[in-house]
Amino acid sequence: MRLTPIQRKGRILVKARFGCLSNIHTLNVTRGCEFECVYCYARGYPGAPREEVYLYSNLPEKLAQELNNPRRRMPIRQVAFNTASDSFQRHPEILAVSYQAMTLLLERGIPISFLTKGWIPDRFIELFSTYPSLVRAGIGLVSISDKYQQVFEPGAATSWERLNNIERLEAAGVDVHVRIDPIVPFYTDSEEGIEALFLELAKRGVKRVILSYLHFRPAIIEQLSMELPDTTLKLLESCFETQPWRQVGTSTRSKLVPVFLRNKGYNRFGSIGERYGITCLVCACKNPDIPAQICTTGLPSFQETPKVAGQLSMFPC
Numbered sequence: 145m146r147l148t149p150i151q152r153k154g155r156i157l158v159k160a161r162f163g164c165l166s167n168i169h170t171l172n173v174t175r176g177c178e179f180e181c182v183y184c185y186a187r188g189y190p191g192a193p194r195e196e197v198y199l200y201s202n203l204p205e206k207l208a209q210e211l212n213n214p215r216r217r218m219p220i221r222q223v224a225f226n227t228a229s230d231s232f233q234r235h236p237e238i239l240a241v242s243y244q245a246m247t248l249l250l251e252r253g254i255p256i257s258f259l260t261k262g263w264i265p266d267r268f269i270e271l272f273s274t275y276p277s278l279v280r281a282g283i284g285l286v287s288i289s290d291k292y293q294q295v296f297e298p299g300a301a302t303s304w305e306r307l308n309n310i311e312r313l314e315a316a317g318v319d320v321h322v323r324i325d326p327i328v329p330f331y332t333d334s335e336e337g338i339e340a341l342f343l344e345l346a347k348r349g350v351k352r353v354i355l356s357y358l359h360f361r362p363a364i365i366e367q368l369s370m371e372l373p374d375t376t377l378k379l380l381e382s383c384f385e386t387q388p389w390r391q392v393g394t395s396t397r398s399k400l401v402p403v404f405l406r407n408k409g410y411n412r413f414g415s416i417g418e419r420y421g422i423t424c425l426v427c428a429c430k431n432p433d434i435p436a437q438i439c440t441t442g443l444p445s446f447q448e449t450p451k452v453a454g455q456l457s458m459f460p461c
């Protein structure tokens with residue numbers, strides 16, 4: 145995938161207005177993402193590049209200016225990375241910008257959080273080990289099946305690399321949770337698949353996971369129809385065909401997996417989780433029509449937990 149450096153214009157730190165990220169500053173080091181997950185809704189945003197990633201190469205410089213500006217009025221309580229991209233894409237120039245941005249924030253005592261499907265290089269783990277109470281790490285991992293990954297997350301880190309992230313983050317004293325999102329109906333919600341995943345998570349001491357099923361949006365359907373094998377696409381479409389378009393968070397046209405299928409799946413995760421000592425929370429942002437939880441529940445907090453119900457997380461999966 146081609147990397148194109150561009151200059152970021154305007155403010156670097158912008159406040160999110162959605163879901164569990166409400167009022168938290170967010171930061172993306174690139175526009176576009178080399179991992180190219182087939183279900184990624186950020187790929188369908190207007191202006192999202194195709195077969196190319198734009199790197200905000202002036203981001204560290206602009207971030208330093210914003211942080212050092214004596215006239216800055218808004219306190220920065222936390223910065224959430226990766227709401228529309230991933231800081232841990234493999235390209236060395238992307239990693240260099242991510243490292244500089246995270247260092248600038250942590251050195252000033254500003255907490256950071258991220259969700260990643262990449263592999264986190266050791267130098268980041270060393271950085272985090274210096275400020276473990278300021279880092280909240282989320283690892284996106286839906287399945288340990290290689291076949292699943294080749295089809296749905298072709299460019300992301302392998303499941304073993306992501307499990308290795310968990311080990312090294314925990315050893316560095318960082319709070320780490322796992323996000324199982326998007327659960328793909330019929331592909332990643334079988335008894336065997338969940339057992340295999342939870343066995344590996346439990347071996348690494350994971351106690352808590354956050355769950356959410358795949359959403360359909362028009363741009364996602366277009367991507368899926370170009371990138372999934374026909375049989376896989378047809379099976380997925382059959383799940384959503386009776387479902388109405390509805391507003392979910394900021395998206396006015398989303399389809400959810402039918403409630404009975406989601407509840408059945410979440411209960412399956414919950415009962416297998418109990419056997420492994422893993423608590424399963426259902427993401428309230430992406431499941432506005434059923435009882436669910438705010439995904440920051442139970443985490444050591446950097447700030448007050450936002451009051452939220454039925455709003456969509458910005459994370460692009």
Ligand code: SF4
Nearest residue numbers: 177179180181184229
């Ligand atoms: S879901 Fe995340 S990791 Fe995957 S392509 Fe989108 S931004 Fe990148």
